[in-house]
Amino acid sequence: MVKTTLMHVGPSIGDYDVQLAGVCPDQGFASEKFKSAMSEALKGINYVMGCDDSYLPFIIPGSGTIAMESVTTFLQRKDKILVISNGVFGNRWEGIFSRYDVELTILKSHAGYCVSHEDIMGSLNRKHYKMIISTHVETSTGVKFPIEKYAKIFREHCDIIVVDGVASVGGELVKTSEWDIDIYITASQKAIGAPPGAGILVVKKKLFQDYSDENISGYFTNLMNWKPVMETSIEGNGGYFATPPIGVVFSLRNAFARIRDETMEKRVERHKKLSRSLRRGIKSMGLGIVAQEGYESSTVTGVLLKDMDADLFVKNALKFGVEFAVGVHPDLKGKYFRIGHMGWVSREDIFKALNAIYNTMKEHDPKTPMPDMDSFFE
Amino acid sequence: MVKTTLMHVGPSIGDYDVQLAGVCPDQGFASEKFKSAMSEALKGINYVMGCDDSYLPFIIPGSGTIAMESVTTFLQRKDKILVISNGVFGNRWEGIFSRYDVELTILKSHAGYCVSHEDIMGSLNRKHYKMIISTHVETSTGVKFPIEKYAKIFREHCDIIVVDGVASVGGELVKTSEWDIDIYITASQKAIGAPPGAGILVVKKKLFQDYSDENISGYFTNLMNWKPVMETSIEGNGGYFATPPIGVVFSLRNAFARIRDETMEKRVERHKKLSRSLRRGIKSMGLGIVAQEGYESSTVTGVLLKDMDADLFVKNALKFGVEFAVGVHPDLKGKYFRIGHMGWVSREDIFKALNAIYNTMKEHDPKTPMPDMDSFFE
Amino acid sequence: MVKTTLMHVGPSIGDYDVQLAGVCPDQGFASEKFKSAMSEALKGINYVMGCDDSYLPFIIPGSGTIAMESVTTFLQRKDKILVISNGVFGNRWEGIFSRYDVELTILKSHAGYCVSHEDIMGSLNRKHYKMIISTHVETSTGVKFPIEKYAKIFREHCDIIVVDGVASVGGELVKTSEWDIDIYITASQKAIGAPPGAGILVVKKKLFQDYSDENISGYFTNLMNWKPVMETSIEGNGGYFATPPIGVVFSLRNAFARIRDETMEKRVERHKKLSRSLRRGIKSMGLGIVAQEGYESSTVTGVLLKDMDADLFVKNALKFGVEFAVGVHPDLKGKYFRIGHMGWVSREDIFKALNAIYNTMKEHDPKTPMPDMDSFFE
Amino acid sequence: MVKTTLMHVGPSIGDYDVQLAGVCPDQGFASEKFKSAMSEALKGINYVMGCDDSYLPFIIPGSGTIAMESVTTFLQRKDKILVISNGVFGNRWEGIFSRYDVELTILKSHAGYCVSHEDIMGSLNRKHYKMIISTHVETSTGVKFPIEKYAKIFREHCDIIVVDGVASVGGELVKTSEWDIDIYITASQKAIGAPPGAGILVVKKKLFQDYSDENISGYFTNLMNWKPVMETSIEGNGGYFATPPIGVVFSLRNAFARIRDETMEKRVERHKKLSRSLRRGIKSMGLGIVAQEGYESSTVTGVLLKDMDADLFVKNALKFGVEFAVGVHPDLKGKYFRIGHMGWVSREDIFKALNAIYNTMKEHDPKTPMPDMDSFFE
Incomplete structure (x- = not known):
């Protein structure tokens, strides 16, 4: 047995109540019930990420990887990027950026270790980066990068700080506003505890002020396409760019409600x-x-x-x-x-x-x- | 009431039995139960699409749009593309290709009409295209394009025939093999009747013989990343590139089983x-x-x-x-x-x-x- | 399909939302959640039956038949009973009383007809009955007995008026208080629209004032055993005599909430x-x-x-x-x-x-x- | 959390899969799907009870108490009954028989103890009983009566051996055939692990040979009313006396399937x-x-x-x-x-x-x- x-x-470690909330064969993305769930789910993202109103949350159909790739929205050709990789999922950024015309510096560690402070500082002092990316918890080894210590240092050496929190958000302390992170990424199915099917991220709103259509992103990964949907959705008014994973959104709403109950x-x-x-x-x-x-x-x-x-x-x-x-x-x-x-x-x-x-x-x-x-x- | x-x-028009099949909080992508469901779902795609073994089916986390964008896997810079657009979702290809350095010809119709035969033949006779794309059923108007009549004609004027069947597959006659279509695209939540959360497509296997890493696709949309996963998954052995929408796959399996029952x-x-x-x-x-x-x-x-x-x-x-x-x-x-x-x-x-x-x-x-x-x- | x-x-004609409310593997009869549901379900019974506070509602594990048989609580040996039967389920009272030492008069009609007014008046004028029983809607034929017209007449010829509303309550007009019925019986699975598993009835509280242990009921059907449970349960405090059909109670709560929404x-x-x-x-x-x-x-x-x-x-x-x-x-x-x-x-x-x-x-x-x-x- | x-x-300790099997708003008792589930559930009862074909299993809407009371089917006025009670649920037989004209001897123990061997033998030697009843596991204290040792002794001193296995069947060793028990009683919601809503029992078929309508049972508790239903139902042909708890039957089927898997x-x-x-x-x-x-x-x-x-x-x-x-x-x-x-x-x-x-x-x-x-x- x-x-x-x-x-x-x-x-x-899934949960039946969270998944049963996603059984909704009579719901499309235009119903009041869905719009309300979407709004609560977006607000829940801000809560678990520790974001104030200067951030916009996104729920993108797909997985964490699509959320990662969407940082291309804020990159242009030849931009300099530093990735601090502590394992396989840190290295995934190499795969992503291999498809784009950017100048990537990637620091790698031995399995189970974080990239050393010396290596990081060496790379930081060498140039100014458009974007610095680190992985909060490296899923391939379980190593946690002390992003809270590095965020201030990164700020001096780059324009945009990105953290991949796919394996941390919902279980580790995340203070996006306080740490002044620009983009924090996660997914529905890990420590948030909803079913897989959504890439999730929060973006500092002011990043969009410098948005240029000349960016290197594709179409689905171009956050500018999703921005108006999220802006109206968080207000409870819905919106459409591509069909959302409706059941996952209802499950997320339920998961966030329980997370708030627990605090x-x-x-x-x-x-x-x-x-x-x-x-x-x-x-x-x-x-x-x-x-x-x-x-x-x-x-x-x-x-x-x-x-x-x-x-x-x-x-x-x-x-x-x-x-x-x-x-x-x-x-x-x-x-x-x-x-x-x-x-x-x-x-x-x-x-x-x-x-x-x-x-x-x-x-x-x-x-x-x-x-x-x-x-x-x- | x-x-x-x-x-x-x-x-x-959803269905509870299909959605309840997706309640599976104890299933990851490595379980035997999931591997079996994924195999059956992939085979079900071939069935509803009318594909023989010369096609490989794909289930991509996301939505129909991500499946559309993945045709970039087979395109290179400056490639000539013809899109026959009968409405808003035909025009979506314009949005997609605006992000890529290709040479797009798009034919548009009046609302409720298909692009005229004269216009199509005019464009076909003007040049040879790398890819010709049409939308089987245009969701914005309900117009159906008679792809079965044009497939042979397209073949003479292009290398790759793509059909967007997001709003047709599962409800309209689709004979991918017989009509000799190269790529047929759909999504989980329309006429197949499963929940939203997956872009679906079939690709003629021989397209991968000419695959070049020089293609214009991004990372998530690069089907070469998904190909080995689908090849092992259809055999029941699973595989991983990014986390699949597990519940949607179980629902798809159930939906396809019922579709086979109905024929x-x-x-x-x-x-x-x-x-x-x-x-x-x-x-x-x-x-x-x-x-x-x-x-x-x-x-x-x-x-x-x-x-x-x-x-x-x-x-x-x-x-x-x-x-x-x-x-x-x-x-x-x-x-x-x-x-x-x-x-x-x-x-x-x-x-x-x-x-x-x-x-x-x-x-x-x-x-x-x-x-x-x-x-x-x- | x-x-x-x-x-x-x-x-x-079942309903998924009502049935899914009954999925509760972590709920026993002592939980706050169950006590609250039981209270709401009992109050819902009063609502659909048209009862004021002078009635006590009962939910008995089993089916409508057990609720019918529980009228024995108010009968003693040799009591005179008149049953107006318009079909198979009216005749069921004959089966029930064949097991008890009472004096039964049963009037029967032709299929599709109600017992004639003449026959009813004839029997009424012949003697005074302890109990007169009629079936509101006869499930075997669909005939509806105009109980609203007879209630006052019955009152003059008996002590206790019982109506079997198994096939009417929740769909037909029922005004238990207004019509001055003593016991109104139904079940969970018919016009109330919850799953089968509960016999339901309301009993005028003052009937218990004349209660005698010398009554002919068995143990499970003796409403005196259930009375304290229902009295504390309606107040939200729970109670126990035999294990309630927990899922059915949760489903009833949901069903009554929707009935109140509809009115x-x-x-x-x-x-x-x-x-x-x-x-x-x-x-x-x-x-x-x-x-x-x-x-x-x-x-x-x-x-x-x-x-x-x-x-x-x-x-x-x-x-x-x-x-x-x-x-x-x-x-x-x-x-x-x-x-x-x-x-x-x-x-x-x-x-x-x-x-x-x-x-x-x-x-x-x-x-x-x-x-x-x-x-x-x- | x-x-x-x-x-x-x-x-x-409930189970979601077992309970979800009971979500069936489109199933009545006449469907092929229900008939098949009912047949499997009845056969499952025989399996967990250790019964051969000389027993007939019963599923009665209600709870364990209604199954207990149904032993009256085989009793007549003035019959001598011995109850060996080790606690509150053993004493429940006193409550039940207080409603009937039988001659009850009840042996009681101190809390936590079984009635002593001496007391049992004393009562056995005093007279021959129509029925001897013992409780396998006493729910009020957790005491287990060694029925396997007493069954043979009881046989010499009575006609019918009844065991209340409400808290044992599905978790304790039960060998109804081997121990030659006449009636073994249980309920759906305990060690079998299905939702509450059904009294369950097995009855040695030859008991019905001596059945007399002069027995003391009521209507719902008269097993003779249920016998034809169970006989046709076990063969997969359904039957009707009162509406079965349909969802509970589907859950039982699932529970028994898993019990067989475990053995x-x-x-x-x-x-x-x-x-x-x-x-x-x-x-x-x-x-x-x-x-x-x-x-x-x-x-x-x-x-x-x-x-x-x-x-x-x-x-x-x-x-x-x-x-x-x-x-x-x-x-x-x-x-x-x-x-x-x-x-x-x-x-x-x-x-x-x-x-x-x-x-x-x-x-x-x-x-x-x-x-x-x-x-x-x-």
Whole structure:
């Protein structure tokens, strides 16, 4: 009767009430009910992102990647861009910009590490960038970049600060206004806990003042096409550029309502506490954490196996009721797996994860010690 | 107790069973259950499109527009493109290509008309095009382009034939293989009857033989990024490029299963018959059809009002339980509204639409004659 | 793609929103959420029954029959009971009382007729009864008994007036207080439009003043066991005697909320108008109505076939998307079928019913005339 | 964000997939889909009860109590009945039989204990009974009666052996055929894990051979009325006596399918193991188990508090995400609470229960020791 808990890195730990809110076969994008849901969803984005009224939120049909690519709206040919990449999803910016005529500098780190302060400062001091991009939580390793420390420094070396918060928003502390970030990106299906189907971002409104049609973006990714829709939608008046993922919007509304009930403060605290208990349990079984100490995220944990193949581990763990994700960082190929613990994750889920890891390991090595559970009852 | 029936043009006439199939909070893209659903959904696309094995189907997170823009995968700078546009969504290609360095020829028609045969032949004889694009059913007016007659002619004047079937696939006869179309585009939420959230297309496999990285597409729209995912997914093995709209895929699987139960032959016949009864009823009340005779689609009908404002009409019709869409073609601004009758549309829905139109009109003009219902009982 | 509409006589014409409200795997009978729903459901019963505060509503797990049998709470051995039965469900009282030591007088009518005024007055004048029972709408034929005319007369000839409103409450005018009925019975799944699973009744509170443990009821049917639960539940404080059908209660709450939105006045009007259109359509095809003129209900219609077997008719009608019920009155065995048109029934459903009848008949007799639809557009 | 887990004693630990299967607004009792579900549900009852073909299963709209009362079908006035009651629900038989003219002997135990062997043998040796009734698991205390040891003894002293398995069937080992029980009773919402709304029982077919209309049952509780329906329904042919709880039947079908997937052997083992871990954890925190050692059930656990009021405990535990049930045995009023761990209960639920107990206790007494979790990782 083992029912599988989804602790993949995206989506992860879903919720029936949130998904059932998206069952709406009689709703189009022009109904009052939808317009109201869209307005609340947009306002919810501002809430979880920590944005004041100087930002405009966007819900774009698609996924986080489309939201990432939409930063091209504010770029022109030959613009200088600095990407601080701590893994596979940081490197995704390289894939994106390879399709455009821009001048990209990308700093890369070893798996589990952040790019070093020295490397960052070296690149910053070398030139002024149009855009500096960093990934808040790197989904491929679980490393968290201390964007709150760097935002002020970046400001002096670029025009536009972009943060990819796909794996952080909704679970980590995000203070877009306070940190003065220009564009913060995420997606519906991770720590916000709605179904996949929407790229999400907030953009500082004043960026549009300098908007030029000469920008390098395509059509769907050109935020100028979406801007009037979001402006009228946040006011409850709807709008149309391309058909929105209607069910996902209703689910987002429900998810944000529950996030407000919990408050972002307590939500961030919960993610922090649970991820700490998880790491403690993992280490007590003799396994390693991919992320370097002090840089562990509260939403994704990479776990280093000792002498067991990660594909086999993930496959075997299914028997104990948890779906983990294999590791995808090429440096550690086959050597680690990943745990998503975001959104609606509970203490019981963490317990279930540890139990599944323990039992999967024990099949492989009967001497595996039981995980330390003391922190669970605090 | 009037419950609203959604007869907007997209989405339109939803179904609970299809949507409930998408409630799956414990499913990520790596589960066996999802891989199986994705495989069946992809095969279902081939079925409704009339494709043999020489085509590869794609499900792209987003909407029909992203599928449209993805044809850039097969274009290079300065390529010559001919677009035969019969309305607003035909003109959308102009918006798309305005972002790219291509040489676009666009033929436009009057509202309700197809571009004339003379105009088409004129343009065809002037040069050889890399790509010729037409819209099967123009959502803004309900006009259907006789692509089955033109496909062979286009073949002689271009390399790649693209058809935008966003408003036709699932309701109109589509024979991609037989007509030798290279790329046929649609979306999840129209005549296929699943929720919005996915752009869908089929691509003749041999197009990828000439693929060059020098193409003009962006990153998300570059089908080469999606190709390996679709190739493994259709075999039931899954794959990843960006997070798929998981619930929409489960809904698509369910929708295609029901479409196979009905068979495409009967489905096309049903759409044809119901749309005929609808038009007959409309005309019997003294209203006009936007589409020129002989070019009416089976999925979308534009209705010309006499002396009533379309916005007001659509608003008032809500009282009688039907949500119609206002007209959006600028030539007929305020003068017509649109009816979506696709996917799961039934005889009762058509009856309800006529009843709502009749009662809305009668409030405005008490002498409005009752709609002719004879064809309903055939 | 023909989707079946349920026009059986119970349940009939369901609603997804009402049923989805009953999906509550995390709710027991002690939760605040359930207590609140139970309170609202009980108050809703009073609303649809037209009861003031001198009545106590009951929701009993089971079906209408258990609610019927619970009138034994107010009966003692050898009590005299008069049942006015207009069909199979009136006769059900005979089955019930055959299990108890009471003195039953039952008046029966011919199929489609009410017991005659002469017969009723004859029995009334013969003795004084402890209880007089009549069926508001007889489900087996669709005949409606004019209880509003008889209530005052009954009062002079008995202590307790019971009305079985299983097939009427929620669709017909019911004024329990105004008519001074002592016990009005119904069930969740008919014109109230919730799922089956609950017997429902209202009882004049002062009946409990004369309650004696010497009554003939069993344990589950003894309303004295349920009384304290309903008294605390209506106040929002819950209570327990046997486990309630939790999901059905949540569905009832939702159903009553929508009934209040519509108002009972408009709901009764809607049922009246739609049933009139239905009968007119049926007659125009040359078929007969089982109920005698002037006694037709707004919720159930029995249809007399000419030379076609009713079982075959009902089976064939499924092909045209409607599930009707076969007739069950032994006098007319095989000669008629029944249509349930209650609760969430719409004009479209009536249209669909007529269409299904027409097409089923036409297969049998090609000369069947088309149904008259004029009244539909009023 | 604490989501409440329902660990009340009935219903307890629900499941969305099982409940969503019951959303069926277009299904009446005459549809092929329902008939098939009803047949599978009836066969599922035989499976979980361990019945061969000499038993007939019944699904009766209502609750477990109505199933209990239906044993009157096989009783006549003045019949001698022995009830072995280990608590409040055993005593419920006293309430039931107080309504009938039978000669009842009821043996009662102290809270947490079973009636002693001596007392049972004393009563058995005193006379021959028509019916001997025992409760397999007493919901008010969690005590399990070793019916497997007594069945043979009972056989020598009575005609009909009845077991109330409301709180055991689906979670405890039940071998109706092997133990030669005549009537085994349960309900849908406990260890079977479907929603409440149905009383369930199996009856040895040969009991009907001696059936007499002179029995003491009422109408709804007279199994002879239901027998033909169940006989045709198990064959997939449907039938009607009173409207079945249609959604509950669909849910039961789904629940039984999953029970077969797990197998009853593994299901019983799971309940046994989890309840053992739960009791171990409870004791390690210094709390007591209501049930005497050796008589603990695998489905319900009563927990003795030390110096804390049970009402307050249950209320406070809600803050930690678990809904427990207060104790209802009058001997221990206010001194204990109850935990339902049935049906879909998982290791994580047990962990959550222990965590909630620990934290609730710690608020009250900071020196409460952490629960022993060692057995959890076995």
